[in-house]
Amino acid sequence: MQDLRVIKTKMTIENAFAELILEKGLDAVKIVDVTNRAKVDRHTFYRHYKNKNDLMDHMIADFFGEFAELIEKQPPFSIGYQSSDKLTQFLINDLAPFISSKQHILRVAQQELSATFSKVSRQNIRDTIHQKLDADTPEIEVYIIIGICTALMQYVVDHKTTPTKEAVLKTLNDLNAFTTLG
Template identity: 40%
Template sequence: MDRRSGKTKKLLEDALIKLMIEKGFDKISIKDLTEEADINRGTFYLHYKDKYDLLEQKEDEFLKEFAKLAESISEKYPRDFKLLSKKENLLQVFNFVYTYIKQNSDFMKVLLGANGDLNFQMKLKNFIESMLIKNVEVEFVGEIKLKYMGAVAASAQLGIIQKWLRTGMEESPEELAVFVSDVVYTIYNGVLKANVDIK
């Protein structure tokens, strides 16, 4: 992507977020987007088929960047990185997640709000679930437990993020990460791992 094309896409993405906050996605027209971004309709259609394509590309870009940053964390600890075995691992991951959410808070508030995109919410939940399953020691939990634990944890995590955004992110990413990692570590070691150790 050349610099001019990248700048145009950024203008349209920013326009989309601003207009979604102001009037909701359903009420946005191509005319609204081009006027807000100060470009002509022809330029819009060079990049996107319609407003749905613009939204989907923005969502996919967010998730790809999210995945790339998450992968960079686990690559730092290739031998040692088992998500639930150390509280420091959990703390680092949650701190990363909440910091990234805060950096993209305008976009996330719109997509995860009451009138947000349910398709994106499902994509984000699936991403969180796959990241968890990938980094948990199956032998300590068991495949069946892991399957459902991943679903429960992903739903809970999405709920936490939505609550945090809805209440104005009063806690810092670091504060929220400390609280959530304490809860998750306690549940893992006090319930899941304990049940395995008893067998």
């Protein structure tokens, strides 16, 4: 477990880096731009990162680390009886604000990184969520839960804002209106 102050400093640097990449492209970003934007000195920067590539690697690894921690903290959720409310709560209260705070990093990941990364990251998100579901959750349900989580994540990245609780609840509520079994 890292010192909270260290974690906060690294978050500030990584967010500044992501913002700058979106503004002028990865190649044009210099370390001095990052330290200026993040308001940290060069010493602080080089205590945590070797260079720009190392910063990129840490930024992505830290994102997945924090995402895994966020999921880890949740009670197990599944769509089924008595627990879909937990899913909705998780989407609105946990996932949306987290993604919102990381939106620059996700946008960089989608714009700048390779197909391999994009495949690995989808798999990573899938596996993390999968571990939280009951072992006997039907496979198609696993896919649909992950589809809904990634839909919410993409919404936040594209719109730079989180959806309202009411809109998400209404969508999930409407989903099964007039569907009938058999």
